[in-house]
Amino acid sequence: MTAAPAPVHVLAAAAPADLRDRPGVDVRLQGLTRRYGSLLALDGLDLDITGGEFLALLGPSGCGKTTALRAIAGFDRPDGGRVLVDGRDITDVPASKRDMGMVFQAYSLFPNLNVAENVAFGLRVRHRGKAERARRAGELLELVGLADRADRYPHQLSGGQQQRVALARALAVAPQVLLLDEPLSALDAQVRVQLREEIRRIQLELGITTVFVTHDQAEALSVADRVGVLRSGRLEQVASPSDLYERPATVFVAQFVGTMNRLPARVVDGGAEVLGVRRPVAGDVPSGGPVLALVRPEALSVTADAAGPGRIVTRTFSGAVSRLAVALPGGVEVQVDVASADSQDLTPGTAVTVGLAERPVLLAPPEPA
Amino acid sequence: MLLVLGVYFIGPIVASVWFTVRRVGGGVTATYYSAIPGADGFADAFLRSLLLAVLTVVLVLLLMIPTVVLVELRLPRLRPTVEILTLLPLVLPPIALVVGVRSVLSWAPDYFYGTPLASAFYALQQPSLPWILVLVYGVLALPFAYRALDAGVRGVDLRTLTEAARGLGASWPRVLATVVVPVLRTSVLNAAFLTVALVMGEFTVANILGFTTFPTWIVQTGGEHPQLSVSVSILSLAITWALLLLISALDRRRPTEEAT
Numbered sequence: 001m002t003a004a005p006a007p008v009h010v011l012a013a014a015a016p017a018d019l020r021d022r023p024g025v026d027v028r029l030q031g032l033t034r035r036y037g038s039l040l041a042l043d044g045l046d047l048d049i050t051g052g053e054f055l056a057l058l059g060p061s062g063c064g065k066t067t068a069l070r071a072i073a074g075f076d077r078p079d080g081g082r083v084l085v086d087g088r089d090i091t092d093v094p095a096s097k098r099d100m101g102m103v104f105q106a107y108s109l110f111p112n113l114n115v116a117e118n119v120a121f122g123l124r125v126r127h128r129g130k131a132e133r134a135r136r137a138g139e140l141l142e143l144v145g146l147a148d149r150a151d152r153y154p155h156q157l158s159g160g161q162q163q164r165v166a167l168a169r170a171l172a173v174a175p176q177v178l179l180l181d182e183p184l185s186a187l188d189a190q191v192r193v194q195l196r197e198e199i200r201r202i203q204l205e206l207g208i209t210t211v212f213v214t215h216d217q218a219e220a221l222s223v224a225d226r227v228g229v230l231r232s233g234r235l236e237q238v239a240s241p242s243d244l245y246e247r248p249a250t251v252f253v254a255q256f257v258g259t260m261n262r263l264p265a266r267v268v269d270g271g272a273e274v275l276g277v278r279r280p281v282a283g284d285v286p287s288g289g290p291v292l293a294l295v296r297p298e299a300l301s302v303t304a305d306a307a308g309p310g311r312i313v314t315r316t317f318s319g320a321v322s323r324l325a326v327a328l329p330g331g332v333e334v335q336v337d338v339a340s341a342d343s344q345d346l347t348p349g350t351a352v353t354v355g356l357a358e359r360p361v362l363l364a365p366p367e368p369a
Numbered sequence: 370m371l372l373v374l375g376v377y378f379i380g381p382i383v384a385s386v387w388f389t390v391r392r393v394g395g396g397v398t399a400t401y402y403s404a405i406p407g408a409d410g411f412a413d414a415f416l417r418s419l420l421l422a423v424l425t426v427v428l429v430l431l432l433m434i435p436t437v438v439l440v441e442l443r444l445p446r447l448r449p450t451v452e453i454l455t456l457l458p459l460v461l462p463p464i465a466l467v468v469g470v471r472s473v474l475s476w477a478p479d480y481f482y483g484t485p486l487a488s489a490f491y492a493l494q495q496p497s498l499p500w501i502l503v504l505v506y507g508v509l510a511l512p513f514a515y516r517a518l519d520a521g522v523r524g525v526d527l528r529t530l531t532e533a534a535r536g537l538g539a540s541w542p543r544v545l546a547t548v549v550v551p552v553l554r555t556s557v558l559n560a561a562f563l564t565v566a567l568v569m570g571e572f573t574v575a576n577i578l579g580f581t582t583f584p585t586w587i588v589q590t591g592g593e594h595p596q597l598s599v600s601v602s603i604l605s606l607a608i609t610w611a612l613l614l615l616i617s618a619l620d621r622r623r624p625t626e627e628a629t
Contacts, residue, residue: 072534073536074535074536075532075535075536094535095535095536095541096535096536096537096538096539098536099540100536102532102533102536103535104529104532104533106526106529107526107529108526108529108530108532108533109546110530110533110534110548110551110552111525112551121537121539122537122538123536125537125538125539125543126538144559146603165532168535169533173537173538175550255453259502307482334444
């Protein structure tokens with residue numbers, strides 16, 4: 001017999017009042033350093049997380065995002081720096097006394113306990129009475145839409161259901177901070193989207209300070225109040241999703257978040273000449289000479305033009321928007337997003353002219369030959 | 370091939386059973402089996418071995434479960450060293466081990482006479498409950514117990530489970546008792562079973578150190594009452610099989626329905 005995924009409409013139960021009424025606490029990381037042999041996982045990481053904020057830590061593998069989360073949780077002791085929660089230094093406080101709830105990437109339900117017992121585990125550790133444990137487990141399972149699975153064992157649940165139970169278990173102890181370590185990465189795409197929206201809904205309802213580690217930029221941008229991009233153990237930028245996308249502070253962030261075209265350009269009189277037009281430069285202006293202009297696919301436009309220098313190579317339909325790959329002279333290929341309804345004639349092989357929107361462009365050094 | 374192997378294993382058992390139930394002059398009898406409970410020295414030896422087995426299981430599990438968890442979570446680099454250490458009892462002949470133990474025990478009168486250490490050495494050698502056998506059997510059981518537990522640890526994501534429990538406020542003793550042991554239940558049962566089987570069948574160490582246990586009693590009785598001795602052996606084999614079936618039954622208690 002297979003366990004069906006929980007339908008969305010049962011997931012709208014209200015959070016327990018005592019959880020809703022707790023104010024979110026500030027979390028501050030000060031100069032966190034962690035070294036594993038010769039690898040520097042955290043390099044003096046500074047980060048302030050406001051009470052009740054949903055902050056996503058985003059970055060490529062090995063950038064230190066999980067190490068930072070484990071340092072907050074108390075599972076990993078930093079070599080240097082401090083972790084402060086609500087102004088209190090908890091760097092030396094053991095994980096079992098930090099009052100945090102964590103959902104792991106791997107399925108972490110205790111296989112010998114049923115769903116209700118898993119959710120109530122933290123309360124049992126705190127010597128809460130049987131009636132209170134049962135009541136709280138029931139409330140939390142209602143919240144995550146699994147009240148009817150209370151008697152099931154973990155191996156009788158789907159992956160998405162297991163992560164929902166893990167979320168309920170983490171919240172059952174009314175933690176000060178909720179830590180999410182890539183909790184969706186083992187799930188299939190549809191469940192992942194559904195569950196991330198559920199997590200955000202619950203977080204907003206509870207107002208709990210939440211740190212969400214992910215390598216999936218779509219996840220980070222869609223649910224977080226702010227996103228911190230890490231690279232080699234350091235923060236490249238912390239900003240709202242829209243700022244991060246629209247105004248990346250560094251070339252790394254620009255290229256890591258979203259799709260970015262790299263077009264040959266020249267610095268002319270403090271501006272940039274790209275695709276034959278002049279645009280102002282966002283950020284630092286290189287001294288001169290050849291550079292690369294970093295341009296989003298939606299900042300480009302395509303017009304069918306029999307005499308145009310470009311030629312459409314592929315067209316990928318994805319609903320309201322289609323993405324065109326356009327080959328330009330000099331071996332340059334760019335990605336361009338166009339409205340699907342208005343671009344029926346833009347088929348592979350069509351000759352086109354590529355235009356650039358009137359907005360500042362970010363410049364990067366040319367790639368080595 | 371399977372038939373040949375079956376005959377090879379079952380043949381001696383069938384012959385032994387026939388030896389114990391055959392009546393002189395024809396027919397079968399259960400005389401020797403019914404005489405077991407009242408046999409001189411049987412109850413003492415059997416209960417002593419059973420107690421030794423229980424104590425050895427407790428000692429081995431108390432020692433090895435934290436060790437295996439520690440190696441898995443904190444000291445994975447030590448795994449090869451621990452594996453080699455736990456293999457030593459297999460490559461070291463029991464006779465060498467017991468001669469060494471006997472030499473050390475003889476230090477009590479030779480070097481420690483009148484000291485608390487000598488009293489402790491004597492206490493270890495009480496014939497009614499020889500604790501020294503628990504210690505030696507604990508060493509002999511290490512290779513089997515470690516491998517059973519290590520296989521269990523490798524089969525689960527122990528790091529995540531223990532961190533989840535720690536994050537929910539559980540102390541390390543509580544994590545071991547409420548998460549690790551239940552998760553490793555099959556491995557713990559296997560380790561316990563192997564240890565019990567070893568203790569209930571160990572002859573060399575007990576005999577050389579001069580203690581009467583179940584196996585030494587069987588050998589002593591065999592000279593005077595061969596049928597009785599063999600019937601006790603058959604019975605102990607049946608008990609061992611019963612234990613094995615019990616472990617399998619305990620392991621099958623969990624529901625097997627899987628979600629997709």
